[in-house]
Amino acid sequence: MTRSIGYKGKILKGTTNILGMAEWNYSGETRNTEPSNLFNYQYQIQTATTIEGGEISVSGDFLIGDPGLALIEEAFHLGTELTDLKLYVDADNYFIADPNTVLFDGTSQPSHIIITKSPTAVKQAASGIARTEFTAKVSGRLILQGADTSTLICETIIACDFDGGDSNLTIVGRVGGYQSLITGSNLHVVAQVGKTVNGLVTLALSEVMTVSELLADNKSPVFAITSDVAEGYGTYFYRAGVKRVTMATSDIVYGGIQQVVIE
Amino acid sequence: MQQVSKAIIARYTAEALFKAALTGGLYDTESPQGTDYPYGVFQLISETDEHTFTDIKENCMVQFKIYSDVSDSSIELDLLLKKLLVAFNYCTLTVDDYTFLKMTKENIIKNKVDGIWEYLVLFRVMLVIDRV
Numbered sequence: 481m482t483r484s485i486g487y488k489g490k491i492l493k494g495t496t497n498i499l500g501m502a503e504w505n506y507s508g509e510t511r512n513t514e515p516s517n518l519f520n521y522q523y524q525i526q527t528a529t530t531i532e533g534g535e536i537s538v539s540g541d542f543l544i545g546d547p548g549l550a551l552i553e554e555a556f557h558l559g560t561e562l563t564d565l566k567l568y569v570d571a572d573n574y575f576i577a578d579p580n581t582v583l584f585d586g587t588s589q590p591s592h593i594i595i596t597k598s599p600t601a602v603k604q605a606a607s608g609i610a611r612t613e614f615t616a617k618v619s620g621r622l623i624l625q626g627a628d629t630s631t632l633i634c635e636t637i638i639a640c641d642f643d644g645g646d647s648n649l650t651i652v653g654r655v656g657g658y659q660s661l662i663t664g665s666n667l668h669v670v671a672q673v674g675k676t677v678n679g680l681v682t683l684a685l686s687e688v689m690t691v692s693e694l695l696a697d698n699k700s701p702v703f704a705i706t707s708d709v710a711e712g713y714g715t716y717f718y719r720a721g722v723k724r725v726t727m728a729t730s731d732i733v734y735g736g737i738q739q740v741v742i743e
Numbered sequence: 744m745q746q747v748s749k750a751i752i753a754r755y756t757a758e759a760l761f762k763a764a765l766t767g768g769l770y771d772t773e774s775p776q777g778t779d780y781p782y783g784v785f786q787l788i789s790e791t792d793e794h795t796f797t798d799i800k801e802n803c804m805v806q807f808k809i810y811s812d813v814s815d816s817s818i819e820l821d822l823l824l825k826k827l828l829v830a831f832n833y834c835t836l837t838v839d840d841y842t843f844l845k846m847t848k849e850n851i852i853k854n855k856v857d858g859i860w861e862y863l864v865l866f867r868v869m870l871v872i873d874r875v
Contacts, residue, residue, distance in 0.1 A: 486794070487794045487796070487874075489796050490796040490797065491796065497796075497797060499795075499797045499798075500795050500797060500798065501795060501796050501797070502793075502794065502795040502796065540795050540796070541795055541798075568796075607847075609800075609844065609869075
């Protein structure tokens with residue numbers, strides 16, 4: 481693990497550096513809940529519903545004629561769904577809209593970012609220099625690319641109903657594609673399960689896939705991991721994903737969970 | 744910062760009115776022993792960085808001290824102060840390696856010690872240099 485040094489960061493729109501920026505902030509995702517009120521139940525029950533993408537805010541010096549700021553302003557006016565805005569935490573690692581956010585039904589769609597406040601927001605003071613800022617809203621989620629070796633690079637969540645008793649849980653997923661995967665790279669498939677009322681309980685499921693396994697399966701390998709699940713009733717949420725283990729910072733991997741089988 | 748000192752000396756040399764009035768000369772940090780009045784000294788008091796992701800802004804605080812030994816009145820020093828401000832307040836410096844942003848007066852303090860009049864004039868010099 482390494483700490484990320486601020487001055488090494490930057491903000492790119494595609495390959496264009498947005499000059500003069502001094503600070504960015506991503507508020508993170510929030511889980512929406514739906515309240516239920518039951519007879520003879522003292523506490524309001526919250527049920528997890530959708531996840532809402534966070535807000536991005538960026539501020540820095542206002543540089544007249546900066547092509548990067550012009551691209552942001554253009555995206556604001558057009559309402560463009562940006563998929564290439566990169567928030568660097570250091571020289572190599574950046575947050576970007578997840579290009580392959582997996583849905584409940586196993587299909588996927590790209591997340592995107594919409595500029596909600598134009599960088600025409602400028603302030604100037606006689607004693608200072610001009611500053612600007614812009615904000616954006618994430619639809620979907622951001623993922624960390626070029627990241628630390630243990631970063632979760634894709635995941636999905638599936639809800640299943642249990643009627644009690646011991647069960648075997650099998651999670652089946654697929655690595656949907658990758659770019660420039662180097663020799664020696666591994667993917668790490670992970671899963672967690674938790675009952676909604678009692679909170680999340682980690683279930684240690686994992687499988688490591690080597691680069692040779694990936695290459696042997698037509699560049700789109702299926703993984704399957706199975707484990708016993710303790711007795712339970714009601715709705716459980718299964719969270720599974722793919723972790724980068726020993727990959728080059730330039731490697732990009734997409735994937736997700738296709739199926740959960742309970743026997 | 745050597746570049747700022749060099750730029751101030753160059754500005755002083757080019758400002759004929761201020762230079763002519765300051766007959767004892769202007770010196771970096773310390774004047775020679777026995778320098779004739781009136782004279783001046785400037786000094787880089789502090790230099791702080793402000794980072795963006797693509798460049799570094801340098802905030803330099805430069806203090807000028809000007810002295811006069813006309814002890815019955817500060818008129819000589821007051822006139823020197825006017826010329827100093829004309830020469831340096833809101834001026835444009837040419838600083839090696841950096842893009843110059845501004846030079847502005849921050850404050851003025853007036854003293855009289857042992858019959859010698861003194862003005863302490865603090866300037867902010869702001870520069871920027873690319874990191875890309």
